[in-house]
Amino acid sequence: MNMNIAALKQAYGSGELTPRVLIQNILEKSRQKAEHNIWIYQLSEAELEGYLQEIEQRSPDELPLWGIPFAIKDNIDLAGVPTTAGCEAYAYLPERSAPVVEQLIAAGAIPLGKTNLDQFATGLNGTRSFHGACRNAFDPDYISGGSSSGSAVAVALGLASFSLGTDTAGSGRIPACFNNLVGLKPTRGLLSTRGVVPACRSLDCVSVFALNVDDANQVLAAAEAEDPQDGFSRANRFANSARHFGIRTGTLRVGVIPERQLSFFGDASYQQAYLDTLEKLEDDGFQLIEVDYEPFDEVARLLYEGPWVSERYIAMEAVLKRSPDAVHPVVRKIVEAGESPAATALFRAQYRLEELRKHCLGQLETLDCLLTPTAGRLFTIDEMLAEPVQYNSQLGYYTNFMNLLDLAAVAVPTAFTAAGLPFGISLVGKAFSDRALLTMANRIQRLIPLPQGRDQVHHQSVAATVTTSRENIDVMVCGAHLDGQPLNWQLRERGATLKSATRTAPIYRMYALAGGPPLRPGLVLDEAAGTAIEVEVWSVPAQEFGSFVAGIPAPLGIGKVQLEQGGEVSGFICEPYGLEGAEEISAFGGWKRWLASR
Secondary structure: OOOOHHHHHHHHHHOOOOHHHHHHHHHHHHHHOHHHOOEEEEOOHHHHHHHHHHHHOOOOOOOOOOOOEEEEEOOEOEOOEOEOOOOHHHOEOOOOOOHHHHHHHHOOOEEEEEEOOOHHHOOOOOOOOOOOOOEOOOOOOEEOOOOOHHHHHHHHOOOOOEEEEEOOOOOOOHHHHHOOOEEEEOOOOOOOOOOEOOOOOOOOOEEEEEOOHHHHHHHHHHHOOOOOOOOOOOOOOHHHOHHHOOEEOOOEEEEEOOHHHOOOOOOHHHHHHHHHHHHHHHHOOEEEEEOOOHHHHHHHHHHHHOOOHHHHHHHHHHHHHHOHHHOOHHHHHHHHHHHOOOHHHHHHHHHHHHHHHHHHHHHHOOOOEEEEEOOOOOOEHHHHHHOHHHHHHHHOOOOOOOOOOOEEEEEEEEEEOOOOOEEEEEEEEEOOOHHHHHHHHHHHHHHOOOOOOOOOOOOOOOOOOEEOOOOEEEEEEOOOOOOOOOOOHHHHOOOOEEEEEEEEOOOEEEEEOOOOOOOOEEEEEOOOOOEOOEEEEEEEEHHHHHHHHHOOOOOEEEEEEEEOOOOEEEEEEEOHHHHOOOEEOHHHOEHHHHHHHO
């Protein structure tokens, strides 16, 4: 059965399927897949009845996720179901669901139960659980990735259309890579973390596993909201809203890690899958630009080797003191080290983090995104149990830095190894770049179409809207703001950069306006007797665009100007009344040519 959201909506709409029948199928299939150790608590038919009755009283047209089943990592509250974080001694019974779960249910989604995890979300491998290692959807001898192990495998095996995980160090991306899924690690605070058992409270994110990018975007749209009761919650920005999801076209400037700084930890098949992926992307217009990965790696090491492990200790302190044997031995060894760091160590680490942040983010400034392997190697369960700390650390080589730097990321599948095991890459961007990353991932999924999950059919993206970067706005200038002219500082001091020197379409006339200094031109449309005028296009940071426009005096303003090579751009235009007393200079073909003639 095709479990992606679009396919289920189509099946419901045609009468081919009902949510009740789907739930019965899922319950039966879950019994067949018990050896994967996916569920800690799966809702019974009686417990699911209330959710089914609720949506049956509503029209599918009212609810964007009507009848769509989802799974929940067992460190996120679902009302009336124990939250254990994988530790029975810690368990409590929440009276209400976490806000992120409430919103999904309000959108019509049906919760199926709570999924297995690395205990207290401490791990990236899926073996640190007293409920048994969660087994990979493609080969049960391999790890599923963690800590959100059960959430990923549930979606990969067709037991849910999407699922919620958490991601502090990579737990929303590593399992996606190992199970052929899209893994969305949103901007910190975009999804409420109230009702989530903290790992590192200042860094935690609720993450989304989905079969494709379209589904990830729909779930994000239903789940995102500022939570006034969550001190870490943040309001989304207009440029990052769901209406800006689509497909990114044209050349993309993508940061990649130099070969000397890549590590696949002896996995030649993953290395080859990565190289094959880069080759396909280059052929499609991805411009690959090397970045220095060392500062990112140093940030990553701070997460577990630095004082932030104390946040994990704070979250687990009570159970560590009350019932230490109830904590998985590997988890306990890691977290108990968090009791001792002094405040001085934290401040020193924060100082170093800020230095590294400037270096890392500075490298991303001129890029559309950073691209990394999601993981360098896929381990077997036996390998991971034999070397649980070192191999887990290797899993986080490409993921651990992101939340400390306040970055967003999307993991997207791109290949299978010769042994039929999944591989994928991650796209990384600054905070509130979630939709931009999803649009680029959407392009990659169209370029490299793979079956969804373990045994799913191919998916054709439904998002066809062409999108552009929302970080900067292109502005055409034609006079005093040109490079070297007296008002060019108004662009440069706002961080604008010269994008191109070009000409307008041959439908404009240019005038030297009366008054000054400084002298200013007026550009007016004349489709019958116009000519091409030399202009420049500058890329202005979006947050600075408003103040730039506000400083433009009448009779000038910003409108849409057509360029010689096609398309239109925001640029300087002149109101007709401003031409009184002006001198026409169209014959010179540009402002600088006229100035040189004086």
